Amino acid sequence: MRKGKTFILSGPSGVGKGTVLKMLLETQKNVYISVSATTRAARSGEVDGIHYHFLDTATFEEWIAQDAFLEHAEYVGNFYGTPKKFVDSAMDEGKDVILEIEVQGALQIAKKRPEAVLIFVVPPSWEELERRLTLRGTDSPEKIRQRLQRAKEEFRIAYAYPYHYFVYNGIVEEAAKELDAIMTAEHCRSMERLEILCD
Numbered sequence: 001m002r003k004g005k006t007f008i009l010s011g012p013s014g015v016g017k018g019t020v021l022k023m024l025l026e027t028q029k030n031v032y033i034s035v036s037a038t039t040r041a042a043r044s045g046e047v048d049g050i051h052y053h054f055l056d057t058a059t060f061e062e063w064i065a066q067d068a069f070l071e072h073a074e075y076v077g078n079f080y081g082t083p084k085k086f087v088d089s090a091m092d093e094g095k096d097v098i099l100e101i102e103v104q105g106a107l108q109i110a111k112k113r114p115e116a117v118l119i120f121v122v123p124p125s126w127e128e129l130e131r132r133l134t135l136r137g138t139d140s141p142e143k144i145r146q147r148l149q150r151a152k153e154e155f156r157i158a159y160a161y162p163y164h165y166f167v168y169n170g171i172v173e174e175a176a177k178e179l180d181a182i183m184t185a186e187h188c189r190s191m192e193r194l195e196i197l198c199d
Helices: 017-024 057-065 084-092 103-112 126-136 141-160 172-186 190-198
Strands: 006-010 031-033 069-075 078-083 096-100 117-122 165-168
Touching: 006 017, 006 103, 006 172, 017 096, 017 172, 031 084, 057 069, 057 078, 069 084, 069 103, 078 084, 084 096, 103 117, 103 141, 117 141, 117 172, 126 141, 165 172
Parallel strands: 006 096, 006 117, 031 096, 117 165
Antiparallel strands: 069 078
């Protein structure tokens, strides 16, 4: 049985990562979407193990000490992180794992697991990204300006690192096809095919 691969999906707020992933999952069934752990309280309707793995601060800090996270960070007084054990378990079952994560966390993981495949989702233009953020109706003009500035910073980091692939999300269906093609191609790499032939 093939072992799964780790795919890291990043991109600015409003670029449509979640929508692309949802469409991908309509065709890709052998995929595990990584669930983060957090110390923040569960919100109404959130289910432990589905939306997040909810941990108390003492447990989270214990996991940090045990190097049980692929990456972790503190944000607005709460910890967030990607537990290794769930990712590794899914990969051992032959599932590809997708981590939807911001650039800084992705680079933490890439240092620990250089074999991880880094994918950055880009908008058709900065103007279109601004339009999408505005249509959401959740942010003030100043907040949108900050998000756009942050998006450009993330793009520069992703380009400089560099990320392995950039997926263009102009049309969601096409972006999902590109993501699917990347995942298929990664399993056609010579070393993986040789391992199968040499078994």
